[in-house]
Amino acid sequence: MVVALPATRLPRGVRPFEPVGATVTATVPATANRASRHAGQGAVYPQASAPSAASTLGLLCSAPELAPGPGPNSLYTAVQTCAAPGAASSSRCRHRSDRRRGVLAAATPSQGHTTAPPRPVASANGNTAPNGLPPSPAPGKSYSYNYPATTTSSSSSTSAAPFAPLAASPPATSDLRLDLWLSLLQASASQISAAAAQLTAAAAGAATRLQRLSSPPPPAFPAGPSGDQTLPLLTDPLRFLTDATATYGPVVGLLLGGERVALVTGRAEARAVLVEAAGEVYVKEGTAFFPGSSLAGNGLLVSDGPVWQRQRRLSNPAFRRAAVEAYGGAMVAATEDMMRRVWGPAGGTRDVYADFNELTLQVTLEALFGFGSAERRQQQQQQVEGQEGAAGAGAAGAQAAGPSFAASSSAASSEDAAQIVAAVEKAFTFFTQRAATGFVIPEWLPTWDNLEFAAAVQQLDRVVYGMINRRRQELAAAFGSVAAAADAAAAAGGSGGGGGGGSAGVPSDLLTSLLLARDEDGSGMSDQALRDELMTLLVAGQETSAILLGWASALLAAHPEVQAAAAAEVAAVCGGPEAGTPTPASVRHMPYLESVVLETLRLYSPAYMVGRCARRDAALGPYVLPAGTTVLVSPYVMHRDPEVWEEPEVFRPERWQELQRREGYSGYMGLMSNLGPNGAYLPFGGGPRNCIGTGFAMMEALLVLAALLQRYSLALPPAAGSSSGGAFPKPKPLLTLRPEAVVLRISPRRQ
Numbered sequence: 014m015v016v017a018l019p020a021t022r023l024p025r026g027v028r029p030f031e032p033v034g035a036t037v038t039a040t041v042p043a044t045a046n047r048a049s050r051h052a053g054q055g056a057v058y059p060q061a062s063a064p065s066a067a068s069t070l071g072l073l074c075s076a077p078e079l080a081p082g083p084g085p086n087s088l089y090t091a092v093q094t095c096a097a098p099g100a101a102s103s104s105r106c107r108h109r110s111d112r113r114r115g116v117l118a119a120a121t122p123s124q125g126h127t128t129a130p131p132r133p134v135a136s137a138n139g140n141t142a143p144n145g146l147p148p149s150p151a152p153g154k155s156y157s158y159n160y161p162a163t164t165t166s167s168s169s170s171t172s173a174a175p176f177a178p179l180a181a182s183p184p185a186t187s188d189l190r191l192d193l194w195l196s197l198l199q200a201s202a203s204q205i206s207a208a209a210a211q212l213t214a215a216a217a218g219a220a221t222r223l224q225r226l227s228s229p230p231p232p233a234f235p236a237g238p239s240g241d242q243t244l245p246l247l248t249d250p251l252r253f254l255t256d257a258t259a260t261y262g263p264v265v266g267l268l269l270g271g272e273r274v275a276l277v278t279g280r281a282e283a284r285a286v287l288v289e290a291a292g293e294v295y296v297k298e299g300t301a302f303f304p305g306s307s308l309a310g311n312g313l314l315v316s317d318g319p320v321w322q323r324q325r326r327l328s329n330p331a332f333r334r335a336a337v338e339a340y341g342g343a344m345v346a347a348t349e350d351m352m353r354r355v356w357g358p359a360g361g362t363r364d365v366y367a368d369f370n371e372l373t374l375q376v377t378l379e380a381l382f383g384f385g386s387a388e389r390r391q392q393q394q395q396q397v398e399g400q401e402g403a404a405g406a407g408a409a410g411a412q413a414a415g416p417s418f419a420a421s422s423s424a425a426s427s428e429d430a431a432q433i434v435a436a437v438e439k440a441f442t443f444f445t446q447r448a449a450t451g452f453v454i455p456e457w458l459p460t461w462d463n464l465e466f467a468a469a470v471q472q473l474d475r476v477v478y479g480m481i482n483r484r485r486q487e488l489a490a491a492f493g494s495v496a497a498a499a500d501a502a503a504a505a506g507g508s509g510g511g512g513g514g515g516s517a518g519v520p521s522d523l524l525t526s527l528l529l530a531r532d533e534d535g536s537g538m539s540d541q542a543l544r545d546e547l548m549t550l551l552v553a554g555q556e557t558s559a560i561l562l563g564w565a566s567a568l569l570a571a572h573p574e575v576q577a578a579a580a581a582e583v584a585a586v587c588g589g590p591e592a593g594t595p596t597p598a599s600v601r602h603m604p605y606l607e608s609v610v611l612e613t614l615r616l617y618s619p620a621y622m623v624g625r626c627a628r629r630d631a632a633l634g635p636y637v638l639p640a641g642t643t644v645l646v647s648p649y650v651m652h653r654d655p656e657v658w659e660e661p662e663v664f665r666p667e668r669w670q671e672l673q674r675r676e677g678y679s680g681y682m683g684l685m686s687n688l689g690p691n692g693a694y695l696p697f698g699g700g701p702r703n704c705i706g707t708g709f710a711m712m713e714a715l716l717v718l719a720a721l722l723q724r725y726s727l728a729l730p731p732a733a734g735s736s737s738g739g740a741f742p743k744p745k746p747l748l749t750l751r752p753e754a755v756v757l758r759i760s761p762r763r764q
């Protein structure tokens with residue numbers, strides 16, 4: 014098995030797993046030995062949002078090398094030190110990035126790439142790298158390098174590849190073996206020294222946290238239970254959060270794994286953190302409980318400052334209503350596929366949460382890359398062939414480009430899809446296990462699990478970069494250039510800045526939308542940024558949506574009267590099982606079903622915590638949070654606040670109809686804005702960092718639930734030894750608030 018360590022020791026900009034098929038040319042920085050910020054590392058969404066029991070304990074062993082608060086090795090000091098122009102605003106000072114990722118990197122250019130040896134290519138000046146060996150690059154020199162692959166990138170990637178010095182004359186053959194051995198030795202030595210540095214830093218961080226255990230809280234820090242609360246939090250996170258709020262109020266000061274933490278559940282305080290001082294004071298960077306991952310990279314979930322602003326600006330159009338509604342057909346088709354293949358005409362008793370996980374993975378992959386079910390792809394292929402026949406072989410330009418495009422993409426996608434699914438499943442299993450064990454072992458440690466995970470990420474990278482390259486080439490071939498494709502999509506009604514997919518014959522997937530997205534200056538995303546955003550969307554959107562569907566089904570099963578009302582609404586709008594399927598337009602006429610979803614999200618918000626870090630000393634109400642304090646806002650607690658919600662523990666979708674009337678209903682997006690109608694509803698977060706996929710997730714939940722209520726009824730299976738309804742699924746608050754399992758009896762609905 015080929016394994017590769019996360020590139021925590023590569024020079025700035027070098028990814029551990031460079032795009033296969035990409036020819037990248039870059040300059041090794043003169044300061045090549047400084048720590049790298051591996052842009053492919055960062056927290057994945059659930060970790061970003063949940064101080065789970067797992068991630069809390071993870072603090073103890075993920076051992077960030079910098080401690081919050083003033084001190085020689087503190088985050089505070091790092092922020093001060095790194096306040097070079099742009100450093101603070103982009104939140105990309107090395108210490109802060111590495112701290113979050115549990116990384117202390119001492120970069121050595123010729124290491125970290127443990128895949129098959131690189132193949133040299135002739136460089137611009139005609140020099141060729143000797144035998145594909147990676148000689149030590151000279152700082153400041155340019156290198157050209159071709160990764161073993163089938164395609165060549167037209168990438169605008171800014172990755173650095175520290176191989177094959179262009180200017181260096183090839184050494185004599187007899188020197189080559191020596192060179193290889195030397196570079197191997199050098200690589201091992203520097204890997205060992207980097208690991209040693211990481212361990213030293215980890216030990217220093219642990220020492221600081223240990224010291225904090227016996228120090229009093231800083232002045233004006235919010236009150237809270239004394240001593241480290243890791244164990245009580247681990248034992249029962251939801252109870253702990255609820256009790257701490259009930260005892261100490263809207264802001265609770267905590268010590269968790271030696272980290273100073275403020276738990277925020279007050280409306281005004283949550284608004285201050287998420288909306289009013291967002292970005293200015295409270296940022297993602299530096300938040301504790303972020304174990305970091307090379308999977309999600311430096312995508313929207315974890316970036317800050319100008320990097321985040323640009324990526325969000327470029328990504329927003331792809332999530333506008335019209336763009337999201339374009340995925341409605343795929344959502345319904347995938348649901349029907351699942352119901353036909355898995356549930357069958359007779360139904361049965363199943364863990365529907367497991368089924369929803371597969372379903373949302375399929376939907377997300379289809380939305381991201383345009384993969385469909387095999388059948389749908391076949392249909393698409395047939396349609397394409399028919400259109401091609403009609404269009405004639407010589408058709409040119411944008412109109413003809415669509416069909417040939419779809420044909421090549423769909424032909425390639427079944428293999429890509431299989432590889433992606435395999436790698437994603439491996440990576441997600443890793444996350445689940447990591448959460449379940451309660452210990453977050455930093456990804457840079459070469460444990461067996463970490464190596465397997467790194468291999469899965471590598472496999473994903475290979476496929477995703479391959480698809481990005483192919484899509485660029487297809488767009489360029491069809492339109493003359495990618496920029497021309499963006500113009501064509503914009504002219505045909507898309508924004509040209511994403512969301513334009515589907516128009517002018519370009520595919521309507523997010524890959525294409527993001528690839529065509531253009532900033533005001535005409536620039537688009539680099540391959541690496543694209544890859545990171547795609548992986549972020551996959552991680553952020555798949556599991557959360559499955560959790561929502563799991564809880565909604567369980568609640569419908571447990572409340573037959575609510576289920577009957579929702580099913581009646583679906584039947585009234587769409588007809589019975591034999592009638593037409595739900596569509597984005599028809600679910601807009603299902604306010605009751607929408608209330609069911611909103612109420613589900615109130616009681617079981619998949620993101621039961623969102624985290625921020627105070628980048629400087631900050632006043633929060635009467636309290637002062639020292640720079641580096643992690644702030645955890647808990648939607649779970651806020652959604653059950655008895656001062657805001659009448660009978661907060663009761664599942665009552667009708668409360669949303671009252672709110673809709675009171676608020677002058679303008680669709681669920683209106684109800685989500687501004688931390689909800691009463692300032693205490695934030696299942697999708699709030700402020701500038703709110704969930705970009707809100708519309709996508711709501712649309713998916715409504716369509717899937719409508720499609721299944723049209724055909725099936727759901728019931729809790731009788732508990733053992735009883736003829737009445739069974740037990741409601743238990744929450745399993747790990748990285749997200751997922752159900753343990755949702756075992757339901759599924760029966761075909763009789764009209």
Ligand code: HEM
Binds near residue numbers: 618623695697698707
């Ligand atoms: C029921 C489903 C979902 C829930 C409950 C949910 C919840 C959230 C929450 C609470 C945040 C804010 C995190 C924070 O403030 O730290 C967030 C951010 C985000 N979500 Fe979702 N999400 C869901 C589905 C999706 C989907 C389907 C996608 C994409 C296809 C998505 C993509 C993202 C991204 C990219 C961010 C980061 C936005 C930014 O910081 O600019 N989410 N989500």
